[in-house]
Each structure stands twice: as structure tokens, then as C-alpha cells.
Amino acid sequence: MSMTMTQKILADHAGLKEVSAGQLIEAKLDVVMANDITGPMALPIFKQMADHVFDKDKVVLVPDHFTPNKDMKSAENSKAIREFSREQCLTHYMEQGKCGVEHAILPEQGIVVAGECIIGADSHTCTYGALGAFSTGVGTTDIATGMATGELWFKVPSAIKFVLKGELQPYVSGKDVILHIIGRIGVDGALYKSMEFTGDGVASLTMDDRFTICNMAIEAGAKNGIFPVDEITREYMQKHSKKVYKEYQADEDAEYDEVIEIDLSKITPTVAFPHLPGNAHTMEEINESEKIYIDQVVIGSCTNGRLSDLRKAAQILKGKKVADTVRVMVIPATQKIFVECIREGLAEIFVEAGCAFNTPSCGPCMGGHMGVMAKGEKCVSTTNRNFVGRMGDTEALIYLASPEVAAASAIAGYIADPRKAGN
Amino acid sequence: MKAKGTVLKYGDNVDTDVIIPARYLNSFDAKELASHAMVDIDPTFTQRLKPGDIMVAGKNFGCGSSREHAPLALKTAGVSCVIAQSFARIFYRNSLNIGFAILECPEAAKDIDEGDQVEVDFDAGVIKNLTKDKKYQAQPFPEFLQKMIQANGLVNYVNQKREGKL
Structure with a gap:
């Protein structure tokens, strides 16, 4: 059976040969991330399920929202995840002054790479799809479960295929592309679905353009945005990461709910x-x-x-x-x-x-x-x-x-x- | 599981920033969050809401951020159920994960008006509009999710599964 790129990643992480849209699966997680808003709330829920995280290298905590802490309550929240990170000996606790905003720091430090199944308790976790990973935002109970078990339930999404053609004009970038797309399909235009970006135009987009485009897939309601892996992705990962990555490609006859052509050269600010x-x-x-x-x-x-x-x-x-x-x-x-x-x-x-x-x-x-x-x-x-x-x-x-x-x-x-x- | 209450009705794309604005997210105390629910689009929400009341909304309810504070605030404020034409996916997951009742039913969401008396039977997915004397059928949850709802959320589901009870 033919599958989209997202479906192939999910099938592999669920230990299944194939999956189809609408199927409920339990998939293994490569990275589980939370921040200073969602992380502290997850800790008491986590403790109802486990004493230790499933893998200290795969659970990442990033205080970035209300930091440097804007008030005492925020400081208490950051303190809670800081202490938890020490207690659990987490490899990746992203302290202020050393790191930065979650969806910029994870790719930059090579914590996320192609082919992975990633959840983050932040809706813009879909950013890492730019690297050819399945990555999606979830809530607090989901993240606590991911931290405890290294697995989570997913409904396999169907997809919209965006075929990108041409090249962007000067003073036009990834942000204009994604705002154009959301304007076209609406804020629920990709509800529950994957947005898979393909076509000759992909090669002309920088990694940063792709991060920006995938970052806002959620603003069209999407479960994830995803780009194929090419030379630009490989070069980025080789520069930033030592992790082993896996490249997936959608089947040529994969089924899509819709195919939308985007001529990059016609997009204006x-x-x-x-x-x-x-x-x-x-x-x-x-x-x-x-x-x-x-x-x-x-x-x-x-x-x-x-x-x-x-x-x-x-x-x-x-x-x-x-x-x-x-x-x-x-x-x-x-x-x-x-x-x-x-x-x-x-x-x-x-x-x-x-x-x-x-x-x-x-x-x-x-x-x-x-x-x-x-x-x-x-x-x-x-x-x-x-x-x-x-x-x-x-x-x-x-x-x-x-x-x-x-x-x-x-x-x-x-x-x-x-x-x-x-x- | 059943619910009965008066309807508070909203439009399309009710986002998590208006359900619980980020300025209140320095706390995850459920009661504190509930006291600020919907304040930015409906400042009288918490005064008008009676325990058990039902929210009815248009498309893409709960869009935006992944904050579980949003369904938690509504649940703790006393909302018994949200009926919408569609839900944003993270809000949908979060609600089921914390055992907050939501139903996707475009017909009911369009037809029911503010102030209507509505009764919901979750197991059957049946929504009754007592004011208009009408009945609507919501989409049933897949079996896996029904199991999770019966376990009263994801945490219990995971624990029961580990103990070999599921």
C-alpha cells in the first residue's frame, strides 16, 4: 500500500509495515520536549505514571517563554523543571544564557534530525518537519505520558500535498510563503492533516525558510508540516548533529486529500x-x-x-x-x-x-x-x-x-x- | 455519561489565547485558570456560567497553542461539554486526555442557539435540543478513544495498561 512521507515515519515508529489515514497507532518517540509553561504542569502528571523518564537523552526541557523570569510564579515554574532536570540527570536542559527558544535551539544543537518521531508540548513543535522528521505539538498530559513511557497514541493523518515551483523573488521569504498558503486554505484548511511540501521549488528554499514554513503549519490546523530531505537538509544536519538520521520519501502513488501548486516566483510580501x-x-x-x-x-x-x-x-x-x-x-x-x-x-x-x-x-x-x-x-x-x-x-x-x-x-x-x- | 445544561454559544476559531490568555499561564492551578476562562472575548462568562452548562461553537474550536490549561480552565469552570462543528487537533487530544467531554457535530453546532436547553448522551453520541425539540447524532469516538475515555483519561489508561488491566 502506498503511503505519504509522514505515514511512513509513523508506521516505522509503530512497528508496522503500513498504516493508513484514520488508523489509531501507538508510536515510539525519539524526542519529547516541554517548556517552562507546559513542563511544570506535566511533572505532577508524570509522577502518577513513573519515577524516572524513559530515556534521559530523549527528554528535553527548555525554559524560554517567560524567561528571563518575568515574575515570581514564572520563576517557580522554571525552578521546577530545572530541579527535575537535575534529579533525572537529563542530558538536554536548556538554561538561559546558554541556549534559546525551543524550536530554534533543538535543530541548532542537533537534537532533532530527519526520520524521527518527535513530540513537544508546544504547538509550534511542527517546526522540525523542515528536517524531514514527523514532529507535532501536544498538550501536558501527552507530554507527561511521553516522558514516562516513550510512546504516544496518534491518529494517522491524511495529507495535503503542496507542489512548490519556481524561486522566490528578492525580499520575499519563507514567511510570505506560509502566510500566502494559510491565506489560501484558511486557518483550518489542513485540520488534522499533514502538509507535505514537494516539488522543484523546494531546492531553492533555505533551511531557515523551511523552518519558518513548517513552524506555521499549525496555523492552518495541520498536525505536521514536512519537507523531503535533500542536499540542503543533509548539509545542515552534518553541520549541527552527530545523530544518525533516516531519510523517508513519500510513495509516488501516495494518496492525498488535495494537491495544491504554489508558484514561488509569484508570491509577494x-x-x-x-x-x-x-x-x-x-x-x-x-x-x-x-x-x-x-x-x-x-x-x-x-x-x-x-x-x-x-x-x-x-x-x-x-x-x-x-x-x-x-x-x-x-x-x-x-x-x-x-x-x-x-x-x-x-x-x-x-x-x-x-x-x-x-x-x-x-x-x-x-x-x-x-x-x-x-x-x-x-x-x-x-x-x-x-x-x-x-x-x-x-x-x-x-x-x-x-x-x-x-x-x-x-x-x-x-x-x-x-x-x-x-x- | 450524560450532561444537561443551558447553552453558551460562540463562533468559529475560538482560540486558546482567548479561552485562557497567556498572561495567566504563570499558574497551572485549575481554579485560578477557571476564574479567567474566556475573559478576553466574553468578560461575563464566569458569572453567567452555571455548573453543567454546555458550550456550542463553530469550526476549529481551541485552535492555537497547545496549552492544556484551556480545556482544564473550561472543565474546572463548570462546562460539562463542548459541542462544535470541528475542533483543533491539540485541543481535541488534550480534552480527551483529561476526561473533558467534547463532541463534534456540525448539525447540532449550527442549529443550537444561545440559551437553548440541551441534553447530551455521550455513550450514544446523541444530542437533544429540549428547547427546539430536536435530536442530533454526533460522530462516535473510535474504540481506542472510548477505552481511554472510560478509563477517565490517558494517565489512568496508561497505568491500567501497564498493570495488564487493558
């Missing part, structure tokens, strides 16, 4: 307006409408806080000043990216332009800290959600965009076209 990631508008539409003045810009997060994102933003901000009416938070996603920004002179460009250059954290993305907004304020953000109240007041407005759009908007003071930014 795209912005998701409040309050849904699927509320996509092209820059052409925006340029023709009344200017949308903004109060804040956020450049960072598990979606767009990687080095290439910050390079693109810095290229636009170089020698320019942030508009007087705008405050800008630049948040590199990991310590390695942070120090690279210093080495390459990006940090200086940001600071000279008038940006706050911050320590790695999820920060304002989910309204935690480091840039929470007041009533009526507007923000262009490279993060992943623009729900009501996501980044502070329920009457604050979030516009999701690429680092290029964010940087151009920071200078202009309104949502601006990076292609016209003068570089």
Missing part, C-alpha cells in the same frame, strides 16, 4: 491582518490602501528569529533610523545567533537604528513580556499568531509579516514594502 493568521493581504493590496501606522515592531521568535532573518532585517535597517513613533524589539532566537549578530555587526546596526536588542526569549510573542502592547496599539511582528489579546491588550492589533516587511515598516512608521526600502 504578504501580511496577515488581525485577528487570524489566515487573514492574508499582499503588499500590492496594502500599497493601494490607506497607510497603516504602527507603534511597535517585533523581529524574532521561533518563526523568524534565526540568523538569516536577522541578516535580512539588518540589511534593510543599515544606516537608517527607526521612525520616531515606533519602538522595535529585536530578539535573536538563540545565544549562538545572538553572538553571531555581534560578530557580523548586525547588533550594532540594530542598536544604531534605534532598536532594543534583547536576550533570546519568546518574549512578547504570546504576551508574556519584553514588548506587551497597550489598548489600540498596532504592531508588525515576525511571530506566528495575531489572535485577540495575543500580545497584550485585547484591543491591540498584530500584523504578522516577514523580517523584511518588519524592518521596512520600522523605518517608515507604517506597514511598508521592503522592495521599496532603498537597499
Whole structure:
């Protein structure tokens, strides 16, 4: 029987020759990850099932959401997972100042590789599909079960195949691709399904583009996003990881619920307006409408806080000043990216332009800290959600965009076209 | 298992950020979370809700973050069941894992109005609208999930399975 790429990974991890969409299976887990919000809540549930984690190398804890701890309750939560990590002798406990945002740090440190079955108690765990792994977000009870048993139940998903053609234009990147796709299929367009990306266009996408695209698969309701493994993936894994990886390929006659062609060359800078990631508008539409003045810009997060994102933003901000009416938070996603920004002179460009250059954290993305907004304020953000109240007041407005759009908007003071930014 | 209550109705894409805003996630105390449930889209929710009341919503209920705090907040606030046209997948898993009743039934979700009296029989998947005198059939859960629901959630299921009881 023919299978999708995701189905093949799941079948192998369930010890089955084949699986089909809708089938309920129990699969073995290669990585089980939680953060400072979901991890502490999982500990008492874990203790109802086990005294020790199933494998100290495979359970990963990352305090990144409310860190550096924003208040005493958050500090208690971080302390709980820190102590648990020591007690259980976990190999991968990702402390502040040494690591960074979960979905950037796991690939960077080579903890996740192709062919693995990964769960994380964070919805954006789907990011690692960029490496050709099955990776999905789950809740607290699921993660506690994964930590205790190394297994979890899954319903085998059907899939939508996205055939990518052509190459992206300058000032267009992975964020525009995924916002375009969610705009097309809607925030529940891939509900319960895999989003499998294929086609000649894949080769032109960088690893960072692929991470960004898979990161937001959840915003279309998907169970996972996944890219095939190619030279770019192999090179990334060889550079970052010593783990043995396995390459899977979808069968040529695998069944898909839908096949959608995406011509990368036709995608232009795209912005998701409040309050849904699927509320996509092209820059052409925006340029023709009344200017949308903004109060804040956020450049960072598990979606767009990687080095290439910050390079693109810095290229636009170089020698320019942030508009007087705008405050800008630049948040590199990991310590390695942070120090690279210093080495390459990006940090200086940001600071000279008038940006706050911050320590790695999820920060304002989910309204935690480091840039929470007041009533009526507007923000262009490279993060992943623009729900009501996501980044502070329920009457604050979030516009999701690429680092290029964010940087151009920071200078202009309104949502601006990076292609016209003068570089 | 049965539930009966008054309906509080919502639209499509009710996300986990409005079910329980992230600013309250520095705690996972169920009662504290429940006191803030739905505050950002329905500030009167906790005052209006009577124990046993039923939420009815449109498509993609519970979309967004993986926070299990969301079904936990609704369950602890006294919601007996959520009926929706569809659920976001992590919310769906989380609800079943903590033994919070949810039913996917597009027909009922569209037809039932705010304030209707509704009775739900989970085993049969039957939803009765007492106000409108109508009956709807929800999709039944697969056998594996029924076992998990009967075990009152995933933790008990795992423990019973380990003890060889399942």
C-alpha cells in the first residue's frame, strides 16, 4: 500500500509495515520536549505514571517563554523543571544564557534530525518537519505520558500535498510563503492533516525558510508540516548533529486529500491582518490602501528569529533610523545567533537604528513580556499568531509579516514594502 | 455519561489565547485558570456560567497553542461539554486526555442557539435540543478513544495498561 512521507515515519515508529489515514497507532518517540509553561504542569502528571523518564537523552526541557523570569510564579515554574532536570540527570536542559527558544535551539544543537518521531508540548513543535522528521505539538498530559513511557497514541493523518515551483523573488521569504498558503486554505484548511511540501521549488528554499514554513503549519490546523530531505537538509544536519538520521520519501502513488501548486516566483510580501493568521493581504493590496501606522515592531521568535532573518532585517535597517513613533524589539532566537549578530555587526546596526536588542526569549510573542502592547496599539511582528489579546491588550492589533516587511515598516512608521526600502 | 445544561454559544476559531490568555499561564492551578476562562472575548462568562452548562461553537474550536490549561480552565469552570462543528487537533487530544467531554457535530453546532436547553448522551453520541425539540447524532469516538475515555483519561489508561488491566 502506498503511503505519504509522514505515514511512513509513523508506521516505522509503530512497528508496522503500513498504516493508513484514520488508523489509531501507538508510536515510539525519539524526542519529547516541554517548556517552562507546559513542563511544570506535566511533572505532577508524570509522577502518577513513573519515577524516572524513559530515556534521559530523549527528554528535553527548555525554559524560554517567560524567561528571563518575568515574575515570581514564572520563576517557580522554571525552578521546577530545572530541579527535575537535575534529579533525572537529563542530558538536554536548556538554561538561559546558554541556549534559546525551543524550536530554534533543538535543530541548532542537533537534537532533532530527519526520520524521527518527535513530540513537544508546544504547538509550534511542527517546526522540525523542515528536517524531514514527523514532529507535532501536544498538550501536558501527552507530554507527561511521553516522558514516562516513550510512546504516544496518534491518529494517522491524511495529507495535503503542496507542489512548490519556481524561486522566490528578492525580499520575499519563507514567511510570505506560509502566510500566502494559510491565506489560501484558511486557518483550518489542513485540520488534522499533514502538509507535505514537494516539488522543484523546494531546492531553492533555505533551511531557515523551511523552518519558518513548517513552524506555521499549525496555523492552518495541520498536525505536521514536512519537507523531503535533500542536499540542503543533509548539509545542515552534518553541520549541527552527530545523530544518525533516516531519510523517508513519500510513495509516488501516495494518496492525498488535495494537491495544491504554489508558484514561488509569484508570491509577494504578504501580511496577515488581525485577528487570524489566515487573514492574508499582499503588499500590492496594502500599497493601494490607506497607510497603516504602527507603534511597535517585533523581529524574532521561533518563526523568524534565526540568523538569516536577522541578516535580512539588518540589511534593510543599515544606516537608517527607526521612525520616531515606533519602538522595535529585536530578539535573536538563540545565544549562538545572538553572538553571531555581534560578530557580523548586525547588533550594532540594530542598536544604531534605534532598536532594543534583547536576550533570546519568546518574549512578547504570546504576551508574556519584553514588548506587551497597550489598548489600540498596532504592531508588525515576525511571530506566528495575531489572535485577540495575543500580545497584550485585547484591543491591540498584530500584523504578522516577514523580517523584511518588519524592518521596512520600522523605518517608515507604517506597514511598508521592503522592495521599496532603498537597499 | 450524560450532561444537561443551558447553552453558551460562540463562533468559529475560538482560540486558546482567548479561552485562557497567556498572561495567566504563570499558574497551572485549575481554579485560578477557571476564574479567567474566556475573559478576553466574553468578560461575563464566569458569572453567567452555571455548573453543567454546555458550550456550542463553530469550526476549529481551541485552535492555537497547545496549552492544556484551556480545556482544564473550561472543565474546572463548570462546562460539562463542548459541542462544535470541528475542533483543533491539540485541543481535541488534550480534552480527551483529561476526561473533558467534547463532541463534534456540525448539525447540532449550527442549529443550537444561545440559551437553548440541551441534553447530551455521550455513550450514544446523541444530542437533544429540549428547547427546539430536536435530536442530533454526533460522530462516535473510535474504540481506542472510548477505552481511554472510560478509563477517565490517558494517565489512568496508561497505568491500567501497564498493570495488564487493558
